[in-house]
Every structure is written in C-alpha cells, then in structure tokens.
Amino acid sequence: MISNTNRLSLLKEALDKLHKGYGPSYLESDPLLLAHKYTTPEDQEVVGFLAAVFAYGHVPQILRNLRVILTPLSGSVAEAIRKGNASSWKRVYKGYAYRFQQQGDLILLLWLLRQVLADSGSLQASFLRFYVPHRDEPLPMRRALTEWVGYLRQTLRSSPGWGALENPRGIYHLLPDPASGSPCKRWNLYLRWMVRGPDGLDLGLWKSIPTRHLILPLDTHTARICGYLRLTSRAAPSWAMAEEITQTLRNLDPEDPIRYDFSIARLGILARCTKKMDRNRCVSCELSRICHAEEDLPSGSRPRAKAGKRVPVSRQRGPLVS
Numbered sequence: 180m181i182s183n184t185n186r187l188s189l190l191k192e193a194l195d196k197l198h199k200g201y202g203p204s205y206l207e208s209d210p211l212l213l214a215h216k217y218t219t220p221e222d223q224e225v226v227g228f229l230a231a232v233f234a235y236g237h238v239p240q241i242l243r244n245l246r247v248i249l250t251p252l253s254g255s256v257a258e259a260i261r262k263g264n265a266s267s268w269k270r271v272y273k274g275y276a277y278r279f280q281q282q283g284d285l286i287l288l289l290w291l292l293r294q295v296l297a298d299s300g301s302l303q304a305s306f307l308r309f310y311v312p313h314r315d316e317p318l319p320m321r322r323a324l325t326e327w328v329g330y331l332r333q334t335l336r337s338s339p340g341w342g343a344l345e346n347p348r349g350i351y352h353l354l355p356d357p358a359s360g361s362p363c364k365r366w367n368l369y370l371r372w373m374v375r376g377p378d379g380l381d382l383g384l385w386k387s388i389p390t391r392h393l394i395l396p397l398d399t400h401t402a403r404i405c406g407y408l409r410l411t412s413r414a415a416p417s418w419a420m421a422e423e424i425t426q427t428l429r430n431l432d433p434e435d436p437i438r439y440d441f442s443i444a445r446l447g448i449l450a451r452c453t454k455k456m457d458r459n460r461c462v463s464c465e466l467s468r469i470c471h472a473e474e475d476l477p478s479g480s481r482p483r484a485k486a487g488k489r490v491p492v493s494r495q496r497g498p499l500v501s
C-alpha cells in the first residue's frame with residue numbers, strides 16, 4: 180500500500196516532468212497566443228479578455244474567430260474599443276456569427292468593454308473592485324468572480340442595445356456565472372493568464388492577486404485526465420471539482436498550484452491523451468506511473484497491450500487525498 184505522502188511525491192515528480200515539456204513553443208495551440216502579439220499591458224488584458232470569453236470549441240476555430248474580431252481593431256485594441264461605437268461596429272462586423280453568438284452579442288460585448296474601461300480605467304482595476312479577500316478566506320475567487328460577473332451583466336442590461344436583443348443567451352454564454360456551479364473554465368483561464376507569470380506563457384499583469392488564489396480552469400480534457408490521476412472524486416465537471424483539484428495541487432505547490440494546467444490541458448488539446456485509451460501513447464506519457472485510466476474503462480472494452488509492451492499503470496484505487 181502506497182502512503183499518501185509517497186503518492187503525492189510520485190504525483191509531483193510526474194506533473195513536474197510534464198510541466199517542463201510544455202513551454203512557450205506550445206502557445207500555437209492556445210488562444211493566449213494572440214495576447215502575446217500585443218506589447219502593452221492594456222492591449223494584452225483586453226485581447227486576453229476577448230480570447231478567454233470566446234475560448235470554447237476547437238483551437239483553430241477559436242483563433243479564426245478572434246482574428247475576425249481583432250483585425251478591424253487595428254493598432255491599439257483598447258484604444259480602438261474606447262473610440263468605437265455601436266453603429267461603426269455594426270458596419271464592420273456585418274454578418275458576424277460564431278457558434279452561439281451573433282453580431283448583436285459581439286457588439287454588446289465590445290460596448291461592455293468600452294463601458295468597463297470608462298468606469299475603471301482597466302479590466303484589472305475593474306476586477307480588483309470586487310476582489311477583496313476577507314481575512315483568512317482561503318478561496319476568495321468564486322465570490323469575487325460572481326460579484327464581478329454580476330456587475331458586468333448588470334452593466335450590459337443598461338446598454339442602449341440591450342432592448343434590441345432577441346435572446347440574451349448568446350451574450351450570457353460569454354459571461355458565465357460561477358454561482359451557477361459551472362466550472363467557468365474561461366474565467367479561470369483569463370485569471371491564470373493575467374495573474375501567473377510572466378513565464379513566457381502567462382502574462383503576469385495583475386500582480387496584486389496571489390497565484391495561490393487561482394482556481395484550475397477545468398474543461399473536459401483536464402476533468403478527464405485529473406480523474407485518471409485521482410485528483411478528484413467527482414464525476415462531472417463543476418466549480419466544486421475545480422476547487423477540489425486545485426486543493427490537491429496546492430499540496431504540490433502551495434503558492435502556484437495551477438502552474439500544471441497548461442501542460443495537462445495540452446495532453447487533451449493535442450490529442451496525446453484521448454478518451455479512447457491508446458496504450459501506445461500511454462507508454463511514452465509522463466503520467467503513466469500515476470494514471471488510473473485503465474481502471475476507469477468498462478471491463479471488456481480495455482485495449483489489449485501489444486506483445487512485449489507493458490504499461491506501468493498503478494492499481495491503487497480511490498481518490499488522492501491530502
């Protein structure tokens with residue numbers, strides 16, 4: 180029987196190895212790439228915001244959509260938004276559509292950004308109005324985000340274009356509410372980009388927020404792989420699951436628990452770990468010593484090992500607890 184201490188040290192060793200393997204050269208597979216194309220913090224936080232709220236779907240589609248949005252906002256994106264107005268955006272983005280969003284949703288979003296910049300000067304200053312951790316509050320992010328999203332949605336409802344919107348679902352989808360229990364991957368991703376670093380990946384612009392307060396940006400890939408690693412005992416992605424995984428990662432790095440996120444997500448995004456377990460991939464996977472994926476497959480559907488190849492999958496059962 181392996182003790183929890185040994186399991187944590189095996190986990191740390193494996194995740195550190197994975198983390199080292201996915202540096203800035205992998206930015207091409209991430210919407211964060213576009214924020215790196217800008218040089219001022221002001222533009223980076225605005226482009227990061229747009230990249231994060233639209234970070235759903237496949238990465239090539241996400242990047243294509245962002246280029247459609249950013250190309251007309253040439254020069255300084257923040258300045259272009261400050262000086263823009265709904266009628267010019269209607270002309271520029273005529274016929275715009277991306278999955279759940281139509282032209283009206285995009286125009287409202289740009290209007291919202293303009294309003295937030297006018298109200299607070301920057302997105303960071305706007306968020307910090309709500310990020311006021313109570314004394315000894317270990318996990319303040321859900322509350323801060325919930326209040327900030329409440330302010331963003333309320334501001335939207337006061338916009339001149341709100342009444343013309345047939346259905347608010349498209350714009351609300353861009354601004355999910357953590358109070359609903361959703362993991363809100365895109366908000367936590369945005370915060371990771373802004374708060375962590377700079378390390379060539381994350382931008383490290385919002386320095387007054389400690390990285391220990393960040394929550395893992397949980398998507399279907401990270402939820403599945405973290406399940407294989409027994410970092411969670413929950414079945415479905417939720418805010419509670421994201422917090423549970425983050426808590427365990429704090430045992431590995433108390434100050435910067437979500438530094439592992441980018442590399443874990445690459446396994447799924449780059450199809451190096453797929454839902455259908457492929458033992459040939461597992462053989463070279465940095466996580467193979469601590470992965471329980473084989474136990475999660477229904478019996479009878481487990482792939483057969485090729486002759487001579489043995490995958491060192493641990494047989495330990497149960498969630499990893501701290």
Ligand code: SF4
Nearest residue numbers: 452461464467470472
């Ligand atoms: S060992 Fe296999 S199943 Fe486990 S994380 Fe790696 S690729 Fe995925």
